[in-house]
Amino acid sequence: MSTTTMPSARPPSRLARLIPEPPVTCIEDLRRLAERRVPRMFYDYADSGSYTEGTYRANSQDFAQIKLRQRVAVNMEGRSLASTMVGQPVAMPVALAPTGLTGMQHADGEILAARAARRAGVPFTLSTMSICSIEDVAAEAGPGFWFQLYVMRDRDFIGRLIDRAERAGCSALVLTLDLQILGQRHKDIKNGLSTPPKPTIRNLVNLATKPRWCLAMLGTERRTFGNIVGHAKGVTDLSSLSAWTAEQFDPSLDWDDVRRIRDRWGGKLILKGILDVEDAERAAESGADALIVSNHGGRQLDGALSSIAALPEIAAAVGDRIEILFDGGIRSGQDVIKALALGAKGTFIGRAFLYGLGANGEAGVTQCLDIIRKELDTTMAMCGLRDVREVDGRIVARSPYRAEPRPAAPRPAAELRAVPMAEAARR
Ligand SMILES: Cc1cc2nc3c(=O)[nH]c(=O)nc-3n(C[C@H](O)[C@H](O)[C@H](O)COP(=O)(O)O)c2cc1C
Numbered sequence: 001m002s003t004t005t006m007p008s009a010r011p012p013s014r015l016a017r018l019i020p021e022p023p024v025t026c027i028e029d030l031r032r033l034a035e036r037r038v039p040r041m042f043y044d045y046a047d048s049g050s051y052t053e054g055t056y057r058a059n060s061q062d063f064a065q066i067k068l069r070q071r072v073a074v075n076m077e078g079r080s081l082a083s084t085m086v087g088q089p090v091a092m093p094v095a096l097a098p099t100g101l102t103g104m105q106h107a108d109g110e111i112l113a114a115r116a117a118r119r120a121g122v123p124f125t126l127s128t129m130s131i132c133s134i135e136d137v138a139a140e141a142g143p144g145f146w147f148q149l150y151v152m153r154d155r156d157f158i159g160r161l162i163d164r165a166e167r168a169g170c171s172a173l174v175l176t177l178d179l180q181i182l183g184q185r186h187k188d189i190k191n192g193l194s195t196p197p198k199p200t201i202r203n204l205v206n207l208a209t210k211p212r213w214c215l216a217m218l219g220t221e222r223r224t225f226g227n228i229v230g231h232a233k234g235v236t237d238l239s240s241l242s243a244w245t246a247e248q249f250d251p252s253l254d255w256d257d258v259r260r261i262r263d264r265w266g267g268k269l270i271l272k273g274i275l276d277v278e279d280a281e282r283a284a285e286s287g288a289d290a291l292i293v294s295n296h297g298g299r300q301l302d303g304a305l306s307s308i309a310a311l312p313e314i315a316a317a318v319g320d321r322i323e324i325l326f327d328g329g330i331r332s333g334q335d336v337i338k339a340l341a342l343g344a345k346g347t348f349i350g351r352a353f354l355y356g357l358g359a360n361g362e363a364g365v366t367q368c369l370d371i372i373r374k375e376l377d378t379t380m381a382m383c384g385l386r387d388v389r390e391v392d393g394r395i396v397a398r399s400p401y402r403a404e405p406r407p408a409a410p411r412p413a414a415e416l417r418a419v420p421m422a423e424a425a426r427r
Helices: 014-018 027-037 040-046 054-065 109-120 134-141 155-167 186-191 201-207 211-218 238-248 255-264 277-285 307-318 333-341 351-382 413-418 421-426
Strands: 083-085 088-090 094-096 146-149 172-176 268-274 290-293 323-327 346-349
Touching: 027 040, 027 351, 040 186, 040 201, 040 351, 054 307, 054 333, 083 346, 094 109, 094 351, 109 134, 109 351, 134 155, 146 155, 155 255, 172 255, 255 268, 268 277, 277 290, 277 307, 290 307, 307 323, 307 333, 333 346, 333 351, 346 351
Parallel strands: 094 346, 146 172, 172 268, 268 290, 290 323, 323 346
Antiparallel strands: 083 088
């Protein structure tokens, strides 16, 4: 899919409003709708990567290089996508990735996405930097979701956050390791990203074209970082919040901190942001239950390998010691099955579900999960498999572009029959 930002969508003309929208058939349709409906600064916040966005683009584009083997005349009845991720049953091996500011793609976005995920039987992961708080999501969407932790300098706050996640019934902790310092996204600076948006002329003009978003946002109180305001020391309002976040991501985070968090958190622990085999070895030794091969959706080290390019080597090195999960660039069920084939036990989607949320709220996240489920199911069947747990490297086609010696042309059958046995033996 194209990852370049399209020019600002104009509001539809009166005639266009009379013509019904064509049905949504793929994630790209949801992206286009989200681009029309979400204020520019929040749409750009999702649809962007750091610096040149080279790694962001590679995450999606590298999937296209992997080709699948088409198998035929295999009984395709009774297929199953059910699997497990960190020992928990999932309806398909696809979880919603933690994404900050999700409640700005749509009012109460984290609650809506968590509900859609629960209905679809897949895990939802709440970001530390969410708009809806851990307690709000647990109350409105039910317990059992996963919580993602950023390590901050204020270790008391981190300890309390872990305790809050435990009390709210979170069933896994996703510890993000690849954001000790922040990669720069040019668009966020140019757009003056803030939450809620500052009432500048540019923002007000843009907001005037997003009536649906504005109306929904007026109907909620949740418009700032719900896990932080009122919980971190000295953070009571927006100005103290921005000062706090700017200096809180902890650059000193190391493997000793991982061990300390492992000891404090009683449940399943997933380490997120592993892209190198040496780090994967450390992760396997750390006592964590799983690692996520991830480059933060191309938002941190620009120039890093795409996640899918990094996956096979990591899976081969440590896949027998720690569960391998994966994210980065997934925009279809075909992408999911390719990640499974290259060694992942399960996958996460970030932007794909954010586009659904921005396009149509809770129903849009459901649309996104339905699209991915159907594509995954159909692709698995066409590869000749009926159980997603059987997917492995055998479904990947060898590169067809190799020079092979030309085989001898087949001889007509009649001519072959006419050759006497003794002569045929001499040939
Ligand atoms: C808008 C946005 C916000 C994100 N915020 C977080 C976050 O708060 N914590 C985190 O660990 N990862 C965060 N990520 C990274 C995602 O968890 C995930 O690694 C990435 O989105 C996967 O790539 P994909 O969007 O191509 O599926 C964010 C990604 C996006 C797009």
